[in-house]
Amino acid sequence: MNAKTKRRLIVVTGIIVIVLVVVLAVVGGSSSAKSVKIADMTGGQYADQKIQVSGNVVENSFTTDDNVLTFDIYDPDGDMTQQLRVVYEGGVAATFGNDVTAICTGRVGADGVLHATELVTKCPSKYENSTDALGVAQLAGYGDSVLDKPVKVTGVVKDGTLTAAGQGDRFVIADADGAGELPVLFEDALSDEVKDGSVLVLTGSLNEDGKFHATDVAIAQ
Structure with missing residues (x-):
């Protein structure tokens, strides 16, 4: 490599470095938030x-x-x-x-x-033992006798039913064997550990529309 080529390489390298410094400064300045x-x-x-x-x-x-x-x-x-x-x-x-x-x-x-x-x-995760909770089909079997009464129920979050608060039904839970499904109303925060297929323990009451109004949602231990 002759001297002229070396000089050109140094100049080109210098330009590239300057451009990178400017780009990084612009990107950094625009993305930073106080x-x-x-x-x-x-x-x-x-x-x-x-x-x-x-x-x-x-x-x-x-x-x-x-x-x-x-x-x-x-x-x-x-x-x-x-x-x-x-x-x-x-x-x-x-x-x-x-x-x-x-x-x-x-x-x-x-x-x-x-x-x-x-x-x-x-939102921090909550965990609760599900041994004393009713299954979805079990809850349905009690009929009107459990309407608007505090109860604990457990089930699996049905795929594709999770939504943000304020959108109506927050999610649907079902028994593991698919014996029953239950739409759930819940306006409070959910942990990001709650996903499709999560086993949950819910505290709340069943309303006359057949929906469960949850006051607390926990992940089953």
Whole structure:
């Protein structure tokens, strides 16, 4: 390799390095989000900045319209009366529900609403022994005698039935042998361990429409 070729190679390499540095700086600058608390949002100093806020979903504050989810969050370790409205357009995980921890990333508009482009939900898993729980077919066998009475039932989450809160039936459980199915109403948070085929233990009551209104959902031990 002659001297002229070496010089050209050095120049080309230098240009490539500069371009990579610029690209990384642009990408890094656009993707980074400042982590702030809900209490810090009251002054409006973060308007039009990319931020990340974590909080718990205010009970029954969420609505969905044309795949746009609107909800409020609060800081469980702070002043619970200070709340932030969040708007998120995109698919909502089945784990979303009342009091779930929502990690929201986006920009705050002039109206003080966080327009999130990213939404991650977290909920700790609950476990419970299923030995004293009724099967789905067993529960149905009691008929009207168990309507609106507290009871515990266990079953397997039917494939393809898991949805986010506010969408009607949250999921359907069935006996392992397929002897019975039961639609479940539940508006609170679900652990991300709850998936198709999970064996669950539910506490709640059966309503006159034949649906189980769950007050607690746990994974069977």
